[in-house]
Amino acid sequence: MKITGAQALIRSLELEKVKFIFGYPGGAILPVYDSLNYSKIKHILTRSEQGAAHAASGYARVSGKVGVCMATSGPGATNLVTGIATAYMDSIPIVAITGQVSTAVIGRDVFQEVDITGATAPFTKHNFLVKDADDIPRIVKEAFYIASTGRPGPVLIDLPKDVADTKIDFKYPEKVTLRGYKPNIIGHPLQISRAAEMINQCQRPVICAGGGINTSRAEQELMKLAEKGSIPVVTTLMGTGSFPTDHPLYMGMMGMHGLSSANKTITEADLIIAAGARFADRTIGKVEGFAPEAKIIHIDIDPAEIGKNIHAHTPIVGDVKQILEEIGKNVKDKKPSKWNEYIAGLKEKFIANIDNNLLNPVEFIQQLSNKTKGKAIITTEVGCHQMWTAQHYEFTKPRTFISSGGLGTMGYGLPAAIGAQIAQEDMMIINICGDGSFQMNLTEMATAVENNLSIKVVLFNNSGLGLVRQLQEFYCEKRYNQVHFGFVPDFVKIAESYGFKAMRIQKQEEILSAIDSLISEKGPFLLECIVDIDENVYPMVLNGSPINDMIGG
Amino acid sequence: MKTTISVLVENHPGVLFRIAGLFSRRGFNIDSLAVGTTENPDISRITIVVEGDEYIVEQVKKQLNKLVDVIKVSKIIPEDSVTRELVLIKVDAEPQVRSEIIHMAEIFRANIVDVSRKSMTIELTGDKNKISAFEELLKPFGIKELVRTGIIAVNRGANSIKIEEEN
Numbered sequence: 231m232k233i234t235g236a237q238a239l240i241r242s243l244e245l246e247k248v249k250f251i252f253g254y255p256g257g258a259i260l261p262v263y264d265s266l267n268y269s270k271i272k273h274i275l276t277r278s279e280q281g282a283a284h285a286a287s288g289y290a291r292v293s294g295k296v297g298v299c300m301a302t303s304g305p306g307a308t309n310l311v312t313g314i315a316t317a318y319m320d321s322i323p324i325v326a327i328t329g330q331v332s333t334a335v336i337g338r339d340v341f342q343e344v345d346i347t348g349a350t351a352p353f354t355k356h357n358f359l360v361k362d363a364d365d366i367p368r369i370v371k372e373a374f375y376i377a378s379t380g381r382p383g384p385v386l387i388d389l390p391k392d393v394a395d396t397k398i399d400f401k402y403p404e405k406v407t408l409r410g411y412k413p414n415i416i417g418h419p420l421q422i423s424r425a426a427e428m429i430n431q432c433q434r435p436v437i438c439a440g441g442g443i444n445t446s447r448a449e450q451e452l453m454k455l456a457e458k459g460s461i462p463v464v465t466t467l468m469g470t471g472s473f474p475t476d477h478p479l480y481m482g483m484m485g486m487h488g489l490s491s492a493n494k495t496i497t498e499a500d501l502i503i504a505a506g507a508r509f510a511d512r513t514i515g516k517v518e519g520f521a522p523e524a525k526i527i528h529i530d531i532d533p534a535e536i537g538k539n540i541h542a543h544t545p546i547v548g549d550v551k552q553i554l555e556e557i558g559k560n561v562k563d564k565k566p567s568k569w570n571e572y573i574a575g576l577k578e579k580f581i582a583n584i585d586n587n588l589l590n591p592v593e594f595i596q597q598l599s600n601k602t603k604g605k606a607i608i609t610t611e612v613g614c615h616q617m618w619t620a621q622h623y624e625f626t627k628p629r630t631f632i633s634s635g636g637l638g639t640m641g642y643g644l645p646a647a648i649g650a651q652i653a654q655e656d657m658m659i660i661n662i663c664g665d666g667s668f669q670m671n672l673t674e675m676a677t678a679v680e681n682n683l684s685i686k687v688v689l690f691n692n693s694g695l696g697l698v699r700q701l702q703e704f705y706c707e708k709r710y711n712q713v714h715f716g717f718v719p720d721f722v723k724i725a726e727s728y729g730f731k732a733m734r735i736q737k738q739e740e741i742l743s744a745i746d747s748l749i750s751e752k753g754p755f756l757l758e759c760i761v762d763i764d765e766n767v768y769p770m771v772l773n774g775s776p777i778n779d780m781i782g783g
Numbered sequence: 784m785k786t787t788i789s790v791l792v793e794n795h796p797g798v799l800f801r802i803a804g805l806f807s808r809r810g811f812n813i814d815s816l817a818v819g820t821t822e823n824p825d826i827s828r829i830t831i832v833v834e835g836d837e838y839i840v841e842q843v844k845k846q847l848n849k850l851v852d853v854i855k856v857s858k859i860i861p862e863d864s865v866t867r868e869l870v871l872i873k874v875d876a877e878p879q880v881r882s883e884i885i886h887m888a889e890i891f892r893a894n895i896v897d898v899s900r901k902s903m904t905i906e907l908t909g910d911k912n913k914i915s916a917f918e919e920l921l922k923p924f925g926i927k928e929l930v931r932t933g934i935i936a937v938n939r940g941a942n943s944i945k946i947e948e949e950n
Contacts, residue, residue, distance in 0.1 A: 351801055356851040359797070376851060409946060410793060410854045479913050534845035537838075 232397040235363035236261035238737030239327070239389065240269045242370035245402050248298050250274060250289065250652055251281040251327075254309075256302020259329030261394035274652065276682060277673035279306050281645040282313075283313020284671070286324045288649030290317075292607060292657075294447065296377050297649060302744040303331055304342030307388075312639060315385045318353040319636025320468060321445060325373050326354075332392035333361060346748050347388050355383030363396035368403050375406040380413025382530040384446060401433060413531065417548035417556060425527045426546050426560030427504070432501035432525070434569045435461045438484065441635070442506015442530065448551035449473070450503065455558040460566045461503070462573055466494040466513045468635045469669070470722040475604065481573060485513040485775045486771045487617040491576040493771070496521055497778035498573075499778060501564070503527045503557075506550040509539040510636065519776025529553050545752035584738055591615065591690050591761050594741050595622045598660070598688070600601035606658040607632060607650050611667030614696040615688075617767040619662050641670030644687065647778045648674060651683040658686065665691040665718060675728035676753050686748050687730070687756040693718045700766045700778040704781075705773075714763070725756035736760035739769040785814055786840045787859040787866060787936050789944050790829040793852040801850055802829060811835065811843050811935035815868075826854065826946070830935045857944045859936045866936040869908050871896070872918065875925035876903040876921055884924060891917050902927060910934075 232242070240260055243251070254275045255263045266273055272762075276282040279301040287296030301310050307328040317324045325613040330336070331343045347359045351404045356376050358369045372383040423460045431433055441454050449472050456463050456479050464484045465472045473480055476736035482489030484496050507513070508526075514520045515643065520540065528535075528542035529550050536545040546553050584590050595618050604626040610616040625631055632650055634642040647661040667688055699713040731751055735744045736759070748757050766781030792798045799818060806813050809926050813875040821828045823909065840858070845909045851920035859866070876884055881903065888895060888905050907917055911934070918929065938944065 347797065348800065351804050408851060411851045532849070534842070534849055536845075538842065 232739050233400050234261060234265065234394065235360075235366050235389070235396050235398060236265040236394040237245055238366045238398055239370065239394070240265045240271065241400060242367050242402060243298065244269060245270060245297070246370065246374045247751050248296075250648065251300050252289070253300030254279045254282055254306060254613050256301035256306045256329060258331055258391045259300065259306070259389075261391065262300070262389065264330065274677065275444070276645060276648075278671065278676050279640065280312050281310035281671055281674045281677065282322070283310045283326060284639075284642050284645035285649035285652075285674075285677075286739050287313060287317045287322045288326055288609060288632055288646030290322050290649070291395055291646075291752055292629060293653035294629075296374055297322070298327070299324060300327040302329040302342065303346070304344045304651070306342075307344055307346040308349070312601040314386065314632050315353040316637045316639040316642060316669065317384040318568075320634065321382050321441065322384065324384045325377050326384060326386045328386065328388050329394070330359070330388045330390040333390045334392065336390065336697060347386065350386050351383075355453070356681055357386040357388065359388045359389065360393050360699065363393045366398070366752060367468045368448050370529070371403050372406050372408060376408070376411060376555070381476060384744050385682075388630045414533070414547050415531075415549045415552065417529070417546045417553035419556075421546045422553060422556045423560055425505045425546060426557050427524060428482055428527060428544060429459055429503065429557070430562050431459070433567070433626060434499045435501040435503065436481070436499040437457065437461050437463045437503045437505055438466065438496065439463055439505050440466045440470040440507025443469055443472035443552045444628050446506060446549055446551040448506070448554055449627070450596060451551055451554035451558060454469050455561060458558055458563055459561045460564045460570055462495055462570065464488075464496055464666045466510070467620055467633070468723045470620055470631040471628045474626045475624045478574070481577065483620055484777065486515065487767050487769065487778070488701040488777065489621060490769055490780055491573065491578070491656075491781070493574050493769070493777040497776065499524045502619065503529070505529045505554060506531075507735070508535045511539070513675070514540065515708045515771050515777035516774055562766040577744040583617070587737065587742065588762050589736055589738055589759050591618050591759065591765055592622050593738065594688075594759060597660070597741050598745055599681045601749060602658065602660070604659050606630070609633065609643040609647040609650060609659065609661045611661075611663040611670075612640045613664040614700070614765065614767050614773050615662050615664045634749045640667035642667075644668065644671050644685070645673045645677075647679070647685045648677055648683060651678075651685055652681070660686040660688060662688045663690070664696065664713070665689060665693060665695060665721070666695045667774065668721070672724065675730055675754070679729040684751075684753050684755070686749055686751075686754070688748070689716070689758045689760050690761045691721060692765065693760045696763060696765065697767060699763065700770070703766070721756065721758045730754045730756045732756040732758065751763055784834070784836060786835070787861070787864075787934060788831045788833060788840070788843065788847075789857045789936060790831065790847055790853060791821070791855040791858055792827050792829060793854065794825050795852055795945060796825045798827070798852045801827070801852060802847065805846055806851065809842070809846060811839060815931075815933040817935050830942050832934055837883050841846060842884050855944065864931055864938050865938050866910050866934050867908055867929065868905065868934045869932045870910065870915055871885070871904060871906055871930045872921060872926060873904045873928040875901065875927060876897055880924055884921070884935050887917075892916065902909065
């Protein structure tokens with residue numbers, strides 16, 4: 231029996247075991263939404279398409295499955311763009327489906343027409359404009375394969391309305407044949423034994439664990455290698471959670487706002503094992519001063535990352551899980567050395583500077599971490615709150631820190647929390663945000679309430695853009711511009727009108743009981759914390775400085 | 784430094800856009816670009832001359848390889864390859880200078896493909912040096928128009944850039 235292109239699309243998604251689609255309907259995608267009526271796939275209606283893309287991304291990161299988002303042509307598609315670019319920079323597998331105007335009128339600037347495959351080519355792993363309905367099953371199969379294998383990333387499928395209405399004989403392909411796409415999974419044995427040899431020979435090793443550990447679920451292999459060789463571990467922002475923060479070998483997050491123990495360890499090492507990390511600019515600071523004495527083993531699934539930012543002495547291309555396991559087998563047992571002893575002395579407990587009349591955000595995050603035992607899934611937006619969270623929340627489990635690292639997308643956290651909660655119904659999801667970024671996508675509170683998701687929101691309100699202000703303080707000699715809001719809404723009232731319970735605190739002494747309320751509340755809850763705008767993020771590495779040269783570190 | 788890279792790609796619409804887009808957004812400079820189908824109509828071959836040091840060329844190769852539509856990327860070694868470009872030159876040619884131009888064209892084994900009362904169009908094939916030399920000689924007569932195809936290249940000997948077909 232023949233079915234329409236739109237039905238073929240939905241059936242293909244079902245065969246890819248898709249359970250949820252985050253989306254927003256419209257004209258050109260009409261046939262697909264009509265077909266969705268007859269599917270078991272649950273559609274989550276967000277309040278903007280950007281929210282749908284971020285929710286798919288949060289879902290993907292927590293579940294390890296491909297997240298799916300959907301929008302109509304034109305503005306629907308362009309609203310997805312920020313979410314797609316966010317997923318691209320952080321290597322998150324999502325498939326975005328967009329409606330398109332009919333093939334007969336493509337290129338004539340008709341209503342809600344935009345060249346979305348052209349627009350997203352630079353920041354999708356691949357994209358498809360479907361011209362023939364018979365291709366739909368193959369394209370969906372390829373899209374999921376490309377998105378989820380190798381270095382994961384977003385794939386977009388643009389489906390013109392007439393193609394969605396065309397009837398075809400449905401046949402789902404069993405396998406994918408793409409001669410131009412063959413990711414290298416298995417690391418080269420010779421390079422692996424070389425790496426193990428380097429680890430056995432060196433005096434001052436350190437593992438730099440990146441987002442690849444979280445993506446590849448390589449946390450156990452990482453732990454085995456680190457413990458076997460007594461190798462200290464630092465994480466990048468994206469690697470947060472890949473190694474438990476309470477482990478004696480853990481030295482903290484490195485980078486521009488990394489902890490001084492981590493930045494010093496990396497700088498003084500004679501061997502860096504970069505595992506699923508890409509040496510991003512915010513992670514390594516000035517290239518010339520970076521780890522001057524270190525040899526580098528660079529493990530990455532994307533060959534293009536090898537040698538892109540930092541020269542690698544021993545590159546290993548492949549899946550970090552398999553490679554770490556193999557290296558681990560060849561590494562000799564080593565007891566903690568003088569090096570371990572030395573760097574252990576670099577660790578110091580950050581003591582928040584407390585003024586009882588104000589609320590210290592770092593102290594808050596430390597208390598939140600204690601009360602949740604580091605086990606909640608934390609999403610963040612982008613800004614001071616994001617860095618405080620990465621620095622001071624004691625993450626003990628992988629894939630529990632969900633944040634926009636590469637693109638630095640404000641407005642990410644709330645919709646990502648929705649996706650995360652749908653992926654993990656039983657986990658507590660807390661979105662930590664600032665008043666700046668929260669205002670970008672706060673309408674997604676409606677999506678949370680509508681779907682009975684008990685999302686918690688911790689809102690640090692400093693009535694401005696703290697991290698940009700901090701940049702202006704250091705780089706523009708305090709010529710503050712457009713970083714203080716002239717009007718700030720009543721967030722408690724906003725949250726309540728969306729059906730959240732909400733409360734506001736502004737003093738140190740209120741922290742503990744407020745966190746108790748946040749945790750014990752069954753439904754969605756917003757806790758607004760009034761914070762002084764002078765609260766900066768420290769340590770801080772200035773542009774052009776090596777990462778061991780920290781202000782406040 | 785200029786490096787010639789041969790890229791085998793799926794013969795799909797939009798592939799050239801992806802490749803050109805990759806060059807522009809990563810800040811790579813294209814010196815010349817030529818595209819055409821191969822012996823297999825499903826596959827096109829793009830020959831790109833890139834300006835840049837070893838790091839850039841390595842990045843270009845790796846980034847091209849990441850594109851799903853790109854099947855194979857090969858660097859062409861100048862000593863082991865034949866490179867050719869075709870150029871059409873329309874030159875001012877009043878009757879009194881015509882024989883001189885024809886003479887020069889013969890020396891370069893160029894063909895006169897069009898003649899009018901005041902101009903001649905000459906077709907020349909060769910490598911970059913030969914074409915530049917010929918262009919220099921014609922300049923004093925007045926070049927009205929010059930069009931080049933971009934370089935294409937092939938390895939010498941039996942070695943060929945092909946995809947390994949799987950069963």
